[in-house]
Amino acid sequence: MLADQIRRLKETGMTVLPAEQNQKVALALSDRCYIIDNGMIRYQGSIAELRDNAAIRKKKYLMV
Numbered sequence: 001m002l003a004d005q006i007r008r009l010k011e012t013g014m015t016v017l018p019a020e021q022n023q024k025v026a027l028a029l030s031d032r033c034y035i036i037d038n039g040m041i042r043y044q045g046s047i048a049e050l051r052d053n054a055a056i057r058k059k060k061y062l063m064v
Contacts, residue, residue: 003025003028003029006018006029007029010029016029018030023062023063027047027062030047031046031047032044032045032046032047033045033046033047033050035050035056035061035062037061042061043055043056043061050062
């Protein structure tokens with residue numbers, strides 16, 4: 001239900017900044033992603049860019 005509401009807000013042009021640990025939900029709703037590790041942004045980019053990043057795959061930040 002929450003994911004549907006976020007989609008509706010995005011469709012209106014509103015920017016939504018979710019802080020979500022459920023990667024499946026977060027990646028399905030997002031256009032961009034920021035990976036935070038030990039309180040610092042380590043990686044940022046589009047979902048496709050991060051999925052294609054060898055360093056991110058190696059560290060297993062994205063498990064989906």
